Amino acid sequence: MVLDRHFHQPPVLHPRRRQDITEKNVDVLFQSPDFQDTIAQRLAGAVRVPTITYDGMRPVGEDPRWEIFFEFSAYLKKAFPRVYQALTTETINEHGLLYTWQGSEKTLKPLLFMAHSDVVPAGDSTSKEWTYPPFSGHYDGEFIWGRGSEDDKSNLIAMLTAIDCLLQCNFRPDRTLIVAVGFDEEGGADQSYGARCLAETLRGRYGENGLEMIFDEGIAGIEHRFGTDFALPATAEKGYVDVTVTVRLPGGHSSTPPDHTAIGFLAQVIALLEDHAFKSQLIRQNPTLTFLRQAALLSQSMPGDLREAILSAQSSKKLLEYMDADRERRAMIRTSTAVDVIQGGDKVNSLPESAAVLINHRIAIQDSVQDVKSHYVELLAPWADKWDFRLDAFGERRPAKKNSLKCNGINDSGDLILAAQYELESSPVSNWEDPRFRWLAGTIKGVFGDTVVVAPEMLSGNTDTRYYWDLSPQIYRMSPWRASHDPRGTRMHTVDERMPVKGLVEMVKFYHEFIRVVDEVRL
Known part of the structure; x- marks a missing residue:
């Protein structure tokens, strides 16, 4: 089969204006070892500030664990003095950062870059497994090591460095550029002290659909698939819901146990759910x-x-x-079921009166939160009837049949309780045939080569863009560097997270060129 690849792929886009910037930065500065060392040290310094977020942190001002973010903000101001002098910088809810590079043409909608400054914990149990301490920011000339070096401080440092390089060339944008930096993206599904407040600020300032396009972190790198390099900007992300299943039964002494304890019954429920996956x-x-x-x-x-x-x-x-x-691959087309947290029992000689499991679902685009709930009811209502459990399914109560648990040696029916937390539908889908996707794809091909195939993808997780869906119909999620620069593959959220300096340079080049391309094009 012979195909005209350009029929299916947009053309390469390079900035047309200010070729002196291309010659100075792209052709010379970005190639120099001194520049590589400079940005590597910038990222290393950012990694050394342990901006950890944990699940269930109390609001800013009430939880002292947020205090470290003041140190991180001070670090950025010291590392990028030119950016802080030229751009309007604001703090939102103490630790959210908003940088605005005001364009000269007010009729043009702004371009928004997103990043986050927080990282996941490194884990005390695995601290000895790290090649270098997780917050050392060690740079060995090839990699910057440490928690957050890839997710997501690399993107933030690359964005600010790209702006800094353009400022050095006296570049002045026509289109306003905004960089929004959240600080609790890793902090749990129900936490929204950072991005939510940033989004509210931008919504109040620019209105719904007030931004031209949004670019956030996503799939890490240019990936090699089927003998071909692919760039995969995610144009949609899956939904989300956590479901807690609780089994309650009368207790007693372990010396005279029933056929099934609360934990035993819960094991049946887990097996039933895992054996009946979503379609x-x-x-x-x-x-x-x-x-x-x-x-x-x-x-x-x-x-x-x-x-x-x-x-x-x-x-x-x-x-x-x-x-x-x-x-x-399966995660791209199916609502996932992940049994993640289980609790039950207090003492070895005491029957558990309650056992619970927390199950995470990432909701496929063809399903909904209600579909997940209905799936639970369809599976577990017959099970509850069989074992004579009262069923509380997401607030809707059903009585027990009062016919089975006597055989189990228990004189009272048990309770099966289903509850949902943090309900998020799948995101709107950005149109890959939109001109703005072609701006992105053309820039990617200009930076990484015309042989790279750019295609949209689904993101199985969620980013901070979940608070920004109504600010622009075109939202893209991708970390722009070649995954092949690290033969060990991405290490985000695990031991020995690290960022190749070659990848970091590519990120700077991408943001540098994308700012210029989007500044020149018009819908």
Whole structure:
């Protein structure tokens, strides 16, 4: 099959104005070892400030663990004096940072970059497994090591460095550029002290749909798939809901146990849920389908039967089998079920009166929060009837049948309680055929090469963009560097997180060029 690849891919975009900036920065400065060392040390210094967020932190001003973020803000001001002098800088809710580079044309909607300054804990139990201490910010000439070096301080340092390099060349934008830096992206699904407040500020300032486009972190790097380099900006992200299942039964002494304790019954429930997964579907609105089609048309080494399955029958059994065969691929087309936290029992000689499990779901684009709840009721209502449990399903109560637990040696019915926390529907889907996606894709190809195939993807997790959905219809999530620069692959959220300095330079170059390209183009 011979295809015109440019028919399916947008053309390369390079900035046309100010070629002196290209010659000075892109062609010379970004290639120099001194520049690499400079930005590596900037990131290393950022890593050394342990801006950790934990689940369930109290509001800013009430929890002393937020105090370290003052030190981080002071570090940025010291590291980027030119940025702080030229841009309007604001603090939102003490630790959220908002940088505004005011453009000369007020009729142009702003471009928004997003990042976050917080990191996940390094974990005391794994501290000895790190090659270098997790907050050492060690730089060995090739990698910057430490928690947050990749997620997400690298993006923040790269953005501010790109702006700093443009300021050195006296670049003045036509289009306003905004950088919004949250501080609790890692802090748990129900926490919203940073990005929510930043989004509210921007909404009040620019209104709904007041931003041209939004770019945030996402899939790490340019990935090699099917013998081809792909850049995969996520144009949508899955929904989210946590479900707690609680079993309650009368207690007693362990010397005379029933056939099933509360923990035993809970084990049955967990097995039932895990054995009845949500249905995999690849619907037209899912950007993963667009990626697969682009891969089938343009990749170098996709197996022929898979290529045929994608191009001839997009909903074919063969294609779904391929997607389901790998958990990373499966996550793109199915609502996931992850049994993450379990609690039950107080003492070995005392029957547990309560046992509970917390189950996380990332909701596929074809499903909803209500679909998840209905799935639980359909599976567990018959089970509750069988074992004579009263069922409280998300606030709706059903009585027990009063016929089974006597056989279990218990004189009273038990309770099965289902509760949902933090309900988030899947995001709107940004249109990959929109001109603004072509601006992004053209810039990516200009930075990483015309052989890179740019295709939209689904993000299985959630970023801070969940608070920004109504600010722009075009939201993209991607960390712009080649994953191949680290042969060990991405290490975010685990031991020995590190960032290749070559990747960091690529990020600076991307932000530098994307600012210039978007400043020149018009809808």
